[in-house]
Amino acid sequence: MSATVLVIGGGIAGFAAAATAKEAGADVSIALGRAGATFLSPGVLDFAQRGDASPLTQIEKSVFSLLDGYVIEPTELLTIAGTSRTADGRDETLLSVSALQEDGAVAVIGRTASFDSRYLAKAFSATTKRSFVALACDAIQRYADERHWNDAELASRFDEEERLAWLARILGEGIQRSTTKIAGVLLPNILGTKPGVAARLSAMMKLPCGEVVGTSNTPGFRFLEARDRALARAAIPVRRGDVEGIDFSSSGRVRVTFADHVADVSRVVVATGGIVGDGLRYVPSEIESAGALPLSSRATFEPSFRTNAPLPIIAPGIADRPSSLFGEPAETFRLSLTAKPSPFLRAGFDRRALPRGILVAGAAAGEGTTWLEAFRSGCAQGSNALI
Numbered sequence: 163m164s165a166t167v168l169v170i171g172g173g174i175a176g177f178a179a180a181a182t183a184k185e186a187g188a189d190v191s192i193a194l195g196r197a198g199a200t201f202l203s204p205g206v207l208d209f210a211q212r213g214d215a216s217p218l219t220q221i222e223k224s225v226f227s228l229l230d231g232y233v234i235e236p237t238e239l240l241t242i243a244g245t246s247r248t249a250d251g252r253d254e255t256l257l258s259v260s261a262l263q264e265d266g267a268v269a270v271i272g273r274t275a276s277f278d279s280r281y282l283a284k285a286f287s288a289t290t291k292r293s294f295v296a297l298a299c300d301a302i303q304r305y306a307d308e309r310h311w312n313d314a315e316l317a318s319r320f321d322e323e324e325r326l327a328w329l330a331r332i333l334g335e336g337i338q339r340s341t342t343k344i345a346g347v348l349l350p351n352i353l354g355t356k357p358g359v360a361a362r363l364s365a366m367m368k369l370p371c372g373e374v375v376g377t378s379n380t381p382g383f384r385f386l387e388a389r390d391r392a393l394a395r396a397a398i399p400v401r402r403g404d405v406e407g408i409d410f411s412s413s414g415r416v417r418v419t420f421a422d423h424v425a426d427v428s429r430v431v432v433a434t435g436g437i438v439g440d441g442l443r444y445v446p447s448e449i450e451s452a453g454a455l456p457l458s459s460r461a462t463f464e465p466s467f468r469t470n471a472p473l474p475i476i477a478p479g480i481a482d483r484p485s486s487l488f489g490e491p492a493e494t495f496r497l498s499l500t501a502k503p504s505p506f507l508r509a510g511f512d513r514r515a516l517p518r519g520i521l522v523a524g525a526a527a528g529e530g531t532t533w534l535e536a537f538r539s540g541c542a543q544g545s546n547a548l549i
């Protein structure tokens with residue numbers, strides 16, 4: 163039987179693993195479960211640590227270029243918290259402050275459940291070195307019922323050319339009435355679920371237009387669209403639905419069980435995510451023994467699938483702590499992009515102890531605290547799958 167690779171998990175690590183293995187000539191397919199951390203993240207691309215922006219290798223560049231709508235370049239972005247932050251790359255729909263002309267104010271436009279242009283313009287003016295104005299043309303909702311829509315639903319409306327032209331006209335009228343010179347336009351996460359919408363609006367307005375770094379799922383939907391198009395272009399077969407079991411036979415083959423199907427492959431890349439993506443579940447011991455909480459027992463994790471193989475999960479930095487989330491100081495459990503991310507984000511399968519035939523990538527290996535770290539981990543394991 164020829165070598166076959168099955169990648170499990172459709173986040174950025176799984177996508178990168180499948181695309182890399184395919185480029186290297188493997189017979190590869192991918193299992194896409196539910197949404198994970200990549201779907202929840204806001205479209206900001208960071209390396210594992212600030213300053214670790216070593217250039218992508220040729221193969222990483224080639225895999226990255228399959229995903230349309232993303233750029234890797236140092237940039238400054240505006241966040242829903244009314245502050246700015248630097249990043250190593252972005253969903254191209256996010257407004258890059260670095261790309262705006264020096265003079266002129268940024269027009270902040272729109273009102274949704276989480277985006278209030280008046281409040282944000284004030285906040286950005288106070289927290290950044292640029293000036294911001296809220297323009298009196300908050301009409302991004304065209305129909306009354308759209309006021310109750312979430313950002314992602316509204317964003318799908320702006321995939322339509324006619325609707326985008328309407329937005330350009332409304333924004334243009336607001337900018338004409340303004341006495342301030344405008345250098346760019348900042349909007350909520352409504353600029354389409356497909357790539358290119360912000361670029362088309364910018365061309366219509368003859369001004370850079372883009373989104374805030376928000377908390378909505380719109381960038382997540384854009385990722386799913388971009389991933390599915392890239393998998394189709396690379397001719398990588400897709401199976402939808404969770405993997406229920408991974409079983410190893412003494413012959414070295416791996417049996418992967420879905421609800422309605424069993425696949426028999428020679429290599430599996432587990433890219434099922436960490437505790438944020440639900441690939442690893444945190445099972446503190448008090449679930450079994452409520453009330454009798456030991457002060458310093460090991461925290462326990464379990465994978466999102468059953469398996470007959472020893473797949474040890476390690477969580478460096480947690481073993482010596484109390485086994486309850488309540489024992490973990492709140493400030494250490496966060497999506498930290500600093501040099502010391504929460505140990506919970508570093509929990510993953512122990513690569514040193516894996517049986518032959520199985521590889522792990524991204525957050526499932528404790529290498530997914532950031533988008534680009536998970537991407538690189540996926541590329542590396544996709545290429546190892548052929549060794």
Ligand SMILES: Cc1cc2nc3c(=O)[nH]c(=O)nc-3n(C[C@H](O)[C@H](O)[C@H](O)COP(=O)(O)OP(=O)(O)OC[C@H]3O[C@@H](n4cnc5c(N)ncnc54)[C@H](O)[C@@H]3O)c2cc1C
Pocket residue numbers: 170171172173174175176193194195196197198199200201202203204206207208209403404405406433434435436438439440441466467497523524525526529530531532533534536
């Ligand atoms: C709210 C939030 C904000 C973030 N902000 C940033 C940021 O600003 N900058 C940055 O660089 N990074 C950020 N990140 C981190 C970044 O999103 C992650 O590092 C990265 O997406 C991890 O990718 P992954 O592919 O390893 O895991 P995931 O994206 O979690 O993918 C794992 C996939 O496997 C699937 N899966 C799990 N179990 C199974 C199974 N049994 N069968 C089949 N499929 C399964 C899951 O459903 C999921 O789709 C953020 C993350 C979150 C959640």
